[in-house]
Amino acid sequence: MENQTFYYDNKTVKLFAYATLFWGVIGMVVGLLLALQFIWPQLTFGIPYTTFGRIRPIHTNAVIFAFVGNGMFTGIYYSLQRLCKARMFSDILSKINFWGWQLIIVAAALTFACGFTTGKEYAELEWPIDILVAVIWIVFGWNMIGTIIKRRTRHIYVAIWFYLATFVTVAVLHVANSIEIPITFFKSYIVYAGVQDALVQWWYGHNAVAFFLTTPFLGLMYYYLPKAANRPIYSYRLSIVHFWALIFLYIWAGPHHLIYSALPNWTQSLGVVFSVMLIAPSWGGMVNGLLTLRGAWDKVREDPVLKFMVVAVTAYGMSTFEGPMMSTKTVNAISHFTDWTVGHAHIGALGWNGFMTFAVLYWLIPRIFQTSLYSRKLANTHFWIGTLGIIFYAVPLYWGAITQFLMWKEFTAEGFLKYPNFLETVTQLKPMYAARAVGGALYITGIVIGIYNLIITIRQGNFIAEEAASAPALEPISGKRVSGEGAHRWLERRPVQFTIAALIVILIGGIIEIVPLYLVKTNIPTIASVKPYTPLELQGRDIYVREGCYTCHSQQVRPFRSETERYGQYSKAGEYVYDHPFQWGSKRNGPDLSREGVVNGKQYKPNSWHYNHMLNPQKLNAQSIMPVYKWLISDDLDMSTTAKKIRVMQMLGVPYPDGFDKIANEDLMKQASLISADLKSQGIDCAPNKEIIALIAYLQRLGVDIHSAGLSAAAGTGNPVN
Amino acid sequence: MFNQVFQSVSGINNYGLISTIIFVVFFTIIVVYAFSIRKNELAEFSRMPFEDETKDSNEV
Numbered sequence: 173m174e175n176q177t178f179y180y181d182n183k184t185v186k187l188f189a190y191a192t193l194f195w196g197v198i199g200m201v202v203g204l205l206l207a208l209q210f211i212w213p214q215l216t217f218g219i220p221y222t223t224f225g226r227i228r229p230i231h232t233n234a235v236i237f238a239f240v241g242n243g244m245f246t247g248i249y250y251s252l253q254r255l256c257k258a259r260m261f262s263d264i265l266s267k268i269n270f271w272g273w274q275l276i277i278v279a280a281a282l283t284f285a286c287g288f289t290t291g292k293e294y295a296e297l298e299w300p301i302d303i304l305v306a307v308i309w310i311v312f313g314w315n316m317i318g319t320i321i322k323r324r325t326r327h328i329y330v331a332i333w334f335y336l337a338t339f340v341t342v343a344v345l346h347v348a349n350s351i352e353i354p355i356t357f358f359k360s361y362i363v364y365a366g367v368q369d370a371l372v373q374w375w376y377g378h379n380a381v382a383f384f385l386t387t388p389f390l391g392l393m394y395y396y397l398p399k400a401a402n403r404p405i406y407s408y409r410l411s412i413v414h415f416w417a418l419i420f421l422y423i424w425a426g427p428h429h430l431i432y433s434a435l436p437n438w439t440q441s442l443g444v445v446f447s448v449m450l451i452a453p454s455w456g457g458m459v460n461g462l463l464t465l466r467g468a469w470d471k472v473r474e475d476p477v478l479k480f481m482v483v484a485v486t487a488y489g490m491s492t493f494e495g496p497m498m499s500t501k502t503v504n505a506i507s508h509f510t511d512w513t514v515g516h517a518h519i520g521a522l523g524w525n526g527f528m529t530f531a532v533l534y535w536l537i538p539r540i541f542q543t544s545l546y547s548r549k550l551a552n553t554h555f556w557i558g559t560l561g562i563i564f565y566a567v568p569l570y571w572g573a574i575t576q577f578l579m580w581k582e583f584t585a586e587g588f589l590k591y592p593n594f595l596e597t598v599t600q601l602k603p604m605y606a607a608r609a610v611g612g613a614l615y616i617t618g619i620v621i622g623i624y625n626l627i628i629t630i631r632q633g634n635f636i637a638e639e640a641a642s643a644p645a646l647e648p649i650s651g652k653r654v655s656g657e658g659a660h661r662w663l664e665r666r667p668v669q670f671t672i673a674a675l676i677v678i679l680i681g682g683i684i685e686i687v688p689l690y691l692v693k694t695n696i697p698t699i700a701s702v703k704p705y706t707p708l709e710l711q712g713r714d715i716y717v718r719e720g721c722y723t724c725h726s727q728q729v730r731p732f733r734s735e736t737e738r739y740g741q742y743s744k745a746g747e748y749v750y751d752h753p754f755q756w757g758s759k760r761n762g763p764d765l766s767r768e769g770v771v772n773g774k775q776y777k778p779n780s781w782h783y784n785h786m787l788n789p790q791k792l793n794a795q796s797i798m799p800v801y802k803w804l805i806s807d808d809l810d811m812s813t814t815a816k817k818i819r820v821m822q823m824l825g826v827p828y829p830d831g832f833d834k835i836a837n838e839d840l841m842k843q844a845s846l847i848s849a850d851l852k853s854q855g856i857d858c859a860p861n862k863e864i865i866a867l868i869a870y871l872q873r874l875g876v877d878i879h880s881a882g883l884s885a886a887a888g889t890g891n892p893v894n
Numbered sequence: 895m896f897n898q899v900f901q902s903v904s905g906i907n908n909y910g911l912i913s914t915i916i917f918v919v920f921f922t923i924i925v926v927y928a929f930s931i932r933k934n935e936l937a938e939f940s941r942m943p944f945e946d947e948t949k950d951s952n953e954v
């Protein structure tokens with residue numbers, strides 16, 4: 173066939189690269205502020221927009237979707253065109269993809285700061301932005317598949333398989349986990365409740381790690397590592413097995429985030445088994461990457477790009493061993509809710525995603541600017557400071573986690589908890605939190621050096637927006653299988669069918685795990701004493717969600733003696749049936765709150781304590797790291813939404829009586845007046861229409877419904893273990 | 895011992911076993927396919943990242 177000349181679009185690549193650097197700094201500086209708030213809680217500045225609960229989602233979303241997301245798009249837009257020997261399918265779609273993604277990031281940051289959140293970790297965006305994410309993601313997929321269709325190569329290289337799996341799976345996860353009923357423009361209720369919501373959320377959450385942070389970066393590894401090392405991938409055969417085994421197994425592993433929770437045991441077991449099996453394909457990929465450097469390790473000594481890649485791939489291997497290990501019940505019993513999880517997540521984010529992103533940028537930016545890197549020495553400095561930063565970040569958190577679980581679980585010889593006051597454990601951790609902040613600061617310092625190096629590189633270069641290339645057109649071939657062509661070989665040249673095959677593979681795990689939870693009623697035994705929240709409690713719960721209380725407090729007592737002694741009865745599936753969304757949390761920087769309202773219970777505090785605690789936590793205990801929430805005391809409760817909230821809850825199956833929405837505010841004020849009067853009796857003057865009253869009502873409801881005699885037998889979940 | 899462990903998990907007969915069988919069958923098919931590909935084809939595929947027209951003169 174005749175050679176055709178065409179032009180690669182480097183402009184979009186450049187824009188995504190700039191956005192990666194910009195959002196990387198923003199996301200990590202916010203992370204550093206969060207780390208410092210553990211040492212100096214005053215750094216919330218006493219205003220709502222900078223409290224831990226509101227800016228933690230800004231940090232996580234900025235790093236995952238803004239820094240890593242833009243880095244992923246940078247790498248994909250560059251490599252996809254070259255692997256397909258074709259320009260991107262549509263310049264307009266590329267522009268929409270870029271600017272739409274940046275709009276989402278800005279909207280996310282603003283709405284989170286204002287407290288507009290769904291309260292689901294890593295899926296906090298409210299419904300209008302969720303819709304925008306879906307649209308922009310489809311634009312990305314459309315542009316990518318269109319490019320593959322018009323390619324000038326027969327075979328679709330394995331890196332693109334990972335890109336396709338990323339597109340289709342993230343689309344499915346995002347849509348399934350974001351089915352919400354709107355109440356206002358920035359408030360909605362998720363359709364799932366309690367345990368079902370938890371399973372869908374962590375099916376999403378874990379697979380966001382799998383298919384947003386892992387598969388696209390494996391695709392990048394399969395392109396950029398051979399390019400940087402100037403040798404083909406070690407085993408293409410292994411990459412095929414790696415791809416299919418990884419995407420099949422990953423999707424099952426979500427329930428390992430819910431071990432020893434109220435989730436049915438069979439689901440937890442499936443999550444554990446598949447998590448452990450996942451080591452095999454993960455390490456297959458790591459080995460394939462590292463062995464690509466066989467005979468070229470001398471280059472690693474010289475080339476900062478390869479240095480970043482080697483540590484990235486090694487961090488991937490470490491994380492994917494540590495993750496399955498943390499999934500086993502024995503390890504999870506001590507690691508869950510501690511800072512071990514945070515350390516584990518950051519080995520992946522800083523090591524695997526961060527270093528791979530910088531490897532790609534250091535390799536790619538000099539090329540599209542037709543120059544060489546300004547300073548290899550500065551790149552090496554970035555590498556070493558960054559590596560030290562990762563170590564300084566993770567090691568203190570591992571140390572802290574061991575301290576946490578040992579203190580949480582220690583009993584005296586007389587059989588009492590040795591550290592019954594949760595705050596004692598927090599106080600012990602402060603030096604580790606300080607060391608973690610130093611690690612984060614080092615990592616950011618490395619990035620600043622890297623950005624300086626890249627800026628000078630860009631300034632000395634000459635940008636090629638339209639890079640000329642030529643290749644023969646692809647000869648037309650039947651869409652059906654040709655003689656002697658196997659099914660998989662056919663798929664390797666059919667992007668749409670390949671995507672559908674990947675979709676089927678990832679759906680198997682989701683369907684087998686999630687669907688029975690809806691169809692088999694015995695999975696969620698109902699508890700007769702559990703009633704819907706009152707209108708005031710419902711409003712209070714929404715304030716709890718708005719302030720991101722779940723980012724520090726769990727609502728899930730595990731069946732361990734150390735937890736039932738500290739908090740009260742362990743959690744049962746049936747007590748969460750009206751929780752839209754569930755609020756189990758994933759770490760405990762503060763105590764569990766699910767038994768907070770049980771009068772005479774282990775955690776009970778009077779209304780006046782809650783009032784004073786929100787007003788000034790450090791006045792009650794100087795060591796507390798809880799932020800102040802004084803605006804809850806001054807701000808009026810928005811009662812205009814009460815009726816709508818009740819109606820939406822009714823739509824979702826919550827058994828409020830017919831017409832209850834019409835008298836909901838009357839009921840709300842009645843209950844609020846009682847709390848206000850109680851506070852008055854304690855010398856606190858607080859009007860019943862203040863937000864703090866609603867939040868107190870919610871906190872005092874927690875655990876009350878199940879605190880009745882004979883409940884364990886009714887729920888049928890056995891006795892707590894050690 | 896394994897029998898007792900599996901029996902203690904509610905629903906394992908229905909879900910865990912089916913899931914594992916599905917994976918083993920799927921994995922076997924993929925491995926058989928991967929080993930059926932000719933070496934020259936694998937070499938051709940693995941060299942695809944080097945076939946673009948970008949000049950490699952600007953090494954870092």
